[in-house]
Amino acid sequence: MAPSGPAEFEMSLLKAWAPYFQSQVRSRGRAYQMAGQVRQVAPGEGELMRAEVEGDDPHTVVFKGDGTTASAQCTCSYFSSGSYCMHIWAVVLDAHNHGGVAEFGPAIEKASPAAPKARRRSGEKKTSHREPDWVGKLSLLATAAAARNGASAIDDDPSIEPEADGTHDAAGPWSGLLRLRQRQMCYVISVERSSQHAGVVVETWQRHAIATGWSRPKPWKIDNDALRRLDDPADREIGATLLGAVRLHPAEMDHVPAADRSEGMFSLRAGSRLGLLRQMIATGRCMIDPGQGPGKTLNWEETPWRLWAVGARDGADLVVDLELRRGDERLAVDAPDLVIGGEDGIVIHRQTVAPFDDRRVTRWVTQARDEFHRRGESTSMRVAEEDIERFLDRLYMLAYLPEIDFPDDVGRPIHTTEPVMHLDLVSPRDEAAKQLIGKVWFEYDGLPIVPSEPNRFLTDDRGEGTATLIQRDAARENDAVALLAQQGFRANPNDEQTLQLAARQMPDVVRALTELGWQVSANQHRVRRATTSRFTVTSGIDWFELRGGVRFETSRGEQIVPLPEILAAARSGTQMIRLDDGSEGMLPIEWLHQHRMIAGVAEVESDHLRFRTSQVALLDALLAAQEMVTVDGPFDQVRQRLRQFERIEPIRESERFHGELRHYQRDGMGWFEFLRWFGAGGILADDMGLGKTVQVLAMLHRRYGESSDRPHRPTLIVVPRSVVFNWIDEARRFAPELRICAYAGSDRSAAFDDIDMIVTSYGLLRRDILTLKEKQYDYIVLDEAQSIKNPSSQSAKAARLLRCDHRLALTGTPVENHLGDIWSIFEFLNPGMLGSAGRFGDLIRGSVSDLHSHDAATEAALALRPFILRRTKQQVLTELPEKTEQTIVCQMESEQRDIYDELLKHYRGTLLKKIDSPRVGGAAMMVLEALLRLRQAACHPGLIDKRYETCASAKLDALADQLAELIDEGHKALVFSQFTSFLALVRSRLEDANITYEYLDGQTRDRKERVERFQNDTSCPVFLISLKAGGLGLNLTAAEYVFILDPWWNPAVESQAIDRAHRIGQTRHVFAYRLVCEDTVEQRIIELQESKKKLANAIVGGQGNLLKSLTREELSRLLS
Known part of the structure; x- marks a missing residue:
């Protein structure tokens, strides 16, 4: 029946013709076809196909x-000797690979291939010449081995494991009676059935105890019930295994007398066969049945047999026979009672069972043995002297060649060489296809062979004299095929000679294989690896030029690919560059990463790249890994200055500074000096709570107070609106000598008069940029600099318009983990350092922006390291106090x-009118209510009226910003409030931001479980707690940060809340933050705390009697 499609039809053609070609012949034919030396021509009359095969001597097929x-003919001498040649196989392969069988295929497919006949040479007379006997025998061995006839499906089954029958042998009062009549199972190997099935066929027989010993064994069907009645545990185990083997049908047991037939006949599967035979023989009840019933018991011998081809001289002739050898023992190949091939092959001879050590050879010898026996011929072959060379040619082409033992004057020289691994990749004709087709083959001294060819030797007859045999390295070939599987190759379901690979994997696979020495071609173009690289850096007025390229060795000699071409490849995302000889040059992966970085920041000229002076650090980092780099003097001087970063000296704060810096903060002072000296800006990215503000204030105090070159221009500090007055307060606390003002309010015109430091917000920067950009500043410092990470934002654009001598950016966010966000910050700090925003974005888009990943982003981070100073709390823990508030x-x-103001106006007017006396006295409850409502309004207006729940809250916004930063740093926080309604609003904000949290108030019953989750679950960074419910009895040392949203004016209560994190077991520094709103009753109470602590306790603690001491003047101040 014709195949169902073209691919199946062509494959059936190959399978039909392959057995008529020696494996070596097929290998050579494949080389012709792979080299494109087959050319089909129009067939003549009566011909199915005609082709020309090019070579030293062209031949027609x-x-x-x-x-x-169907038959094939060739004009070569090899075909004249009576064998199909390499040229014919090349044509068959070419037709298969290129669909050329469409015209003649159906006719050939219907016809059976005819064995080749010797063709008479021109002028030869027809004679009755008959080929020597050895030719037929050797051809039979070759055909049997190549076609792999007689391979039992049983041999190819996976190994079987003993199967438990799932039942229990329940002991009871009757079990002893069942065993009074002892039974034993016997195992009988049937020679006849084993030969028929090409596997070991075992029959189960049984015998029982009699007065004189044991009864005669009889065939016995076994099942789970029968196994339970056996006395010997070994029999039960063997029986259970047999029940998982292949059971033969009763119809196949015609040699067993009808009365004794049973289903107790099994064919042992390969893989478990030897182990099972050992168990059976160990019982002493394993026998062989040569055809007349069970004979003597069998013994096991571990030493394996091996097959040899043994030659001896008989006069001038050579007589070759097949022989089995084991140590000093010799057996003719047809002498054993039973020889079974395949995996776990065995030989049974004279009641001894032993294994073969080579599956391929056993399969080869069993086929020769069975076929010769059927023909009544011996296995020996007589070779006339004049035929010895031809015999050797044929012999060494055989698959699964046995060991050779020939006289010294007969044979071929054999040598070994390392194979060269080849992989040919081809893109499918369908460009949309996502699979590449791959062909793997090996080259030994210029001779090709594919993995599927079974022969152990290649014949090299290219020189003069006797041909040489090259032994294949099976281990290396197997490793090569296994490597391809590891690289992602899979079998091609449409062609067993090729493999498939996902197209997206090609760059990585080709790079990996070429680095291991493979020769890889892509669409018939050789792929070459880069050998070396060379670069030169020269300096201009305010720029550097980089020249050089990558070196490849091609068939035309050395070729250098210049940098602009490499950048073109990097931008396009390819790893290949077409070389002058037509081959493909593959750039190393690290080169692509580095040059993608260059492509993002450099200006590309015709034959070189140009960098700005500010990019020296980046250029130096990119060239650091290169061995052959030449730089000129000016570039080297700038590079040496940059490397001073590694030797920064700490600088002490001035004596009049109101505070003592810690060692790491003095290092920060030294880093500020390094940046000024180098002429660059930088990012101070210390962990939250490590004093970034204090370090800047200490630097400015030293610069404006003690510096000999005191600047005549002010410093502009730009901060979020919520912390403007924090900066003012901190500056007045630590550096009161600095002349400070806030650029805020309605009258901002006088802010620049005789001032050292101006603090303003990002909102006012955007609004007043036309005014601010006209001023010249000494320093511009951006606090919370992530506010300008979007380069198209109004804040970022405004910041870049400001004019100054020095620039700093402060942020607690670890920017080296977010390289995509820092272009805008560095464009403010050092314009042009990272090239254009578009190119830098393309560089890191799709890559892992993590310093631990070896990619282009890593190169950028390493280059920026001198301009980013970051210290974590873990690094400076020993220098920190126990708690910071x-x-x-x-x-x-x-x-x-x-x-808030409307509410304040209401209570101010109401209360002050009702209190006429100097003391509050009996109006204490009214005062408490007023202060409570004002405090709630300061937290969130929605706490006093649900209509205002959508209103903005300064505290909520500030808390969200703080939590986002510390969570990004991997920290945990406790958030306290006495208002559960305020905590509900915080919960809503956290849920909108997808932040996991725990919650606890007075209504919570499973307090322990919630605490344990927060303590142990790394994915839960926030714990919301009612101040009254969480003030005592909780151990929350997983937290390092504590936020008190509505401070409890009694300091003892606040301390109790903070101590939930700052207690025994805490190994990290604890930071406590109180959130108060500017110009509210909260701020007024803090101001009064120092002078009148009893008042604060009374307000929140409910000690109304103390409120009686509150004066009308003090109440007026609270409500101001």
Whole structure:
């Protein structure tokens, strides 16, 4: 029946013709076809196909057929000797690979291939010449081995494992009676059935105890019930295994008398066969049945047999026979009772069972043995002297060649060499296809062979004299094929000679294989690896030029690919460059990463790249890994200055500075000096709470107070609106000598008069940029610099318009983990350092922006290292105090401010009118209510009226910013409030931001479980706690940060809340923050705390009697 499609049809053609070609012949034919030396021509009359095969001597191949039999002819001498040649196989392969069988294929497919006949040479007379006997025998061995006839499906089954029958042998009072009549199982190997099935066929027989010993064994069907009645545990185990083997049908047991037939006949599967035979023989009840019933018991011998081809001289002739050898033992190949091939092959001879050590050889010898026996011929071959060379040619082409033992004057020289691994990749004709086709083959001294060819030797007859045999390295070939599987290759379901690979994997696979010495071609173009590289850096007025390229060795000699061509490849994302000889040059992966970075920041000229002076650090980092780099003097001087970063000296704060810096903060002072000296800006990215503000204030105090070159221009500090007055307060605390003002409010015109430091917000920067950009500043410092990470934002654009001598950016976010966000910050700090925004974005888009990943982004991070100073709390823990407390002043937006002011106006007018006496006295409860409502309005207007729940909250916004930063750093925080309604609003904000949290208030019952989750679950960074419910009895040492949203004016209560994190077991520094709104009753109470602590306790603690001491003047101040 014709195949169902072209691919199946062509494959059936290959399988039909392959057995008629020696494996070596097929290898040579494949080389012709792979080299493109086959050219099909129009067939003549009566011909199915005609082709020309080019070479040193071109030959013509013709296919003919009569519809029943098809044959091929060639004009070469090899075909004249009576064998199909390499040229014919090349044509068959070419037709298969290129669909060329469409015209003649059906006729050949219907016909059976005819064995080749010796062709008479021109002028030869037809004679009755008959080939020597050895030719037929050797051809039979070759055909049997190549076609792999007689391979039992049983041999190819996976190994079987003993199967438990799932039942239990329940002991009971009757079990002893069942075993009074002892039974034993016997195992009988049937020689006849084993030969028929090409596997070991075992029959189960049984015998029982009698007065004189044991009864005669009889065939016995076994099942799970029968196994349970056996006395010997070994029999039960063997029986269970047999039940998992292949059971033979009763119809196949015609040699067993009908009365004794049973289903107790099994064919042992390969893989477990030897182990099972050992168990059976160990019982002493394993026997062989040569055809007349069970004979003597069998013994096991571990030493394996091996097959040899043994030659001896008989006069001038050579007589060759097949022989089995084991140590000093010798057996003719047809002497054993049973020889079974395949995996776990065995030989049974004279009641002894032993294994073969080579599956391929056993399969080869069993086929020769069975076929010769059927023909009544011996296995020996007599070779006339004049035929010895031809015999050797044929012999060494055989698959699964046995060991050779020939006289010294007969044979071929054999040598070994390392194979060269080849991989040919071809893109499918369908460009949309995602799979590449790959062909793997090996080259031994210029001779090709594919993995599927079974022969152990290649014949090299290219020189003069006797041909040489090259032994294949099976281990290396197997490793090569296994490597391809590891690289992602899979079998091609449409062609067993090729493999498939996902197209997206090609660059990585080709790079990996070429680095291991493979020769890889892509669409018939050789792929070459780069050898070396060379670069030169020269200096200009304010720029550097980089020249050089990558070196390849091609068939035309050395070729250098210049940098602009490499950048073109890097931008396009390819790893290949077409070389002058037509081959493909593959750039190393590290080169692509580095040059993608260069492509993002450099200006590309015709034959070189140009860099700005500010990019010297980046250029130096990119060239650091290169061995052959030449630089000129000016570039080297700038590079040496940059490397001073590694030797920064700490600088002490001035004596009049109100505070003592820690060692790491003095290092920061030294880093500021390094940046000024180098002429660059930088990012101070210390962990939250490590004093970035204090370091800047200490630097400015030293610069404006003690520096000999005191600047005549002010410093501009740009911060979020909520921390403007924090900066003012901190500056007045630590550096009171500095002349400071806030650029805020309605009258901002006088802010620049005789001032050292101006603090303003990002909002006012955007609004007043036309005014601010006209001024010249000494320093511009951006606090919370992530506010300008979007380069197209109004804040970022405004910041870049400011003019100054020095620039700093402060942020607690670890920017080296977010390289995509820092282009805008560095464009403010050092314009042009990272090239254009578009190119830098393309560089890191799709890559892992992590310093631990070896990619282009890593190169950028390493280059920027001198300009980013980051210290974590873990690094400076030993220098930190046990606990730091700080007040964060929040600035309300207009809507919240209006609501608060309206409420304040109401209570101020109401209360002060009702209190006529100097003391509050009996109006204490009214005062408490007023202060409570004002405090709630300062937290969130929605706490006093649900209509305002959508209103903005300064505290909520400040808390969200703080939590986002510390969570990004991997920290945990506790958030306290006495208002559960405020905590509900915080919960909503956290859920909107997808932040996991725990919650605890007075209604919570499973307090322990919630605490344990927060303590142990790394994915839960926030714990919201009611101040009253969480003030005592909780151990929350997983937290390092504590936020008190509405400070409990009794300091003892606040301390109890903070101590939930700062207690025994805490190994990290704890930071506590109180959030208060500027210009509210909260701020007024803090001001009164120092002078009148009893008042603060009374207000929140409910000690109304103390409120009686509150004066009308003090109440007026609270409500101001």
